[in-house]
Amino acid sequence: MADRPYLPCTEIIGFLAEYLDGELSPERKFEFDRHLAVCPSCVAYLETYQETIRMARTTTNAPQLPIEDAPEDLIRAILSVIN
Amino acid sequence: MFMDTTSRQESIGGDNLVARLRSGDGGAFETLVRTQSPVLLRVARRFMHSEEDARDALQDAFVSAYKSIRSFEETAQISTWLHRIVVNACLMKLRTQRRHPEEDIEKYLPKFLEDGHQVESSVPWCETAETVLQRTELCGLVRRCIEQLPDTYRIVLLLRDIEELSTEEVAKMLGVTSNAVKIRLHRGRQALRTLLDPHMREIA
Numbered sequence: 667m668a669d670r671p672y673l674p675c676t677e678i679i680g681f682l683a684e685y686l687d688g689e690l691s692p693e694r695k696f697e698f699d700r701h702l703a704v705c706p707s708c709v710a711y712l713e714t715y716q717e718t719i720r721m722a723r724t725t726t727n728a729p730q731l732p733i734e735d736a737p738e739d740l741i742r743a744i745l746s747v748i749n
Numbered sequence: 750m751f752m753d754t755t756s757r758q759e760s761i762g763g764d765n766l767v768a769r770l771r772s773g774d775g776g777a778f779e780t781l782v783r784t785q786s787p788v789l790l791r792v793a794r795r796f797m798h799s800e801e802d803a804r805d806a807l808q809d810a811f812v813s814a815y816k817s818i819r820s821f822e823e824t825a826q827i828s829t830w831l832h833r834i835v836v837n838a839c840l841m842k843l844r845t846q847r848r849h850p851e852e853d854i855e856k857y858l859p860k861f862l863e864d865g866h867q868v869e870s871s872v873p874w875c876e877t878a879e880t881v882l883q884r885t886e887l888c889g890l891v892r893r894c895i896e897q898l899p900d901t902y903r904i905v906l907l908l909r910d911i912e913e914l915s916t917e918e919v920a921k922m923l924g925v926t927s928n929a930v931k932i933r934l935h936r937g938r939q940a941l942r943t944l945l946d947p948h949m950r951e952i953a
Contacts, residue, residue, distance in 0.1 A: 675861065677865070679939075707866075717877060718938055727911055744786070744808050748778060
């Protein structure tokens with residue numbers, strides 16, 4: 667059992683989204699966890715992949731980001747088309 | 750002048766705006782355009798490649814909303830309804846101006862050796878989403894990197910990770926399978942990660 671080969675990094679990185687979304691079978695998740703326990707590179711990839719998602723979200727959509735007023739000429743253009 | 754999202758939501762609630770809109774009250778529609786345009790323009794800017802296209806999409810969306818106000822269900826939030834109309838207007842516009850040929854995403858995907866290991870080992874980043882948010886130049890960098898993604902992947906990433914729509918909703922909007930959405934999302938995230946990697950490593 668201990669000699670069983672580890673999954674390759676290609677497999678871990680290829681199915682990272684399914685792993686993070688909890689979509690893997692328990693057996694497959696076990697194999698992913700076993701790989702991650704001995705592969706710092708895949709752990710770094712997983713963490714930076716998650717950070718990428720968070721960065722995309724916060725830099726475009728965070729509630730604390732200020733919202734600039736829409737230009738008056740645009741408002742007028744929209745209203746003139748409707749009226 | 751700036752206003753946060755909460756203030757804007759409050760500014761259109763309270764009175765019977767929907768009834769006034771349905772009765773063809775021009776003043777009510779002007780209120781809607783004035784209060785919602787800032788938030789919705791920001792949404793359109795995320796999707797479109799130019800300011801002009803973002804403005805055009807917003808205008809198309811308001812025209813569409815004006816024509817279909819009777820189909821709006823009062824149980825829904827009007828801001829949510831408008832948000833969806835703007836996203837659809839952007840998708841329609843992007844469909845007509847899709848760049849051909851689109852840039853190949855392969856160059857942004859991780860490379861592997863024959864034994865299955867990564868060609869270049871991944872390393873942790875110094876920055877987090879929280880630290881990036883506090884630095885204007887890094888926020889701009891992330892947005893520019895998203896903009897750099899090929900549209901096929903960028904659009905799915907925007908709809909899933911930023912608009913936070915479900916895989917099924919995105920599949921329906923784009924007319925593709927759920928599996929295609931999952932593949933595009935994963936590749937889009939991987940490509941964005943590759944683009945961010947050198948900047949997030951270097952800046953301590």
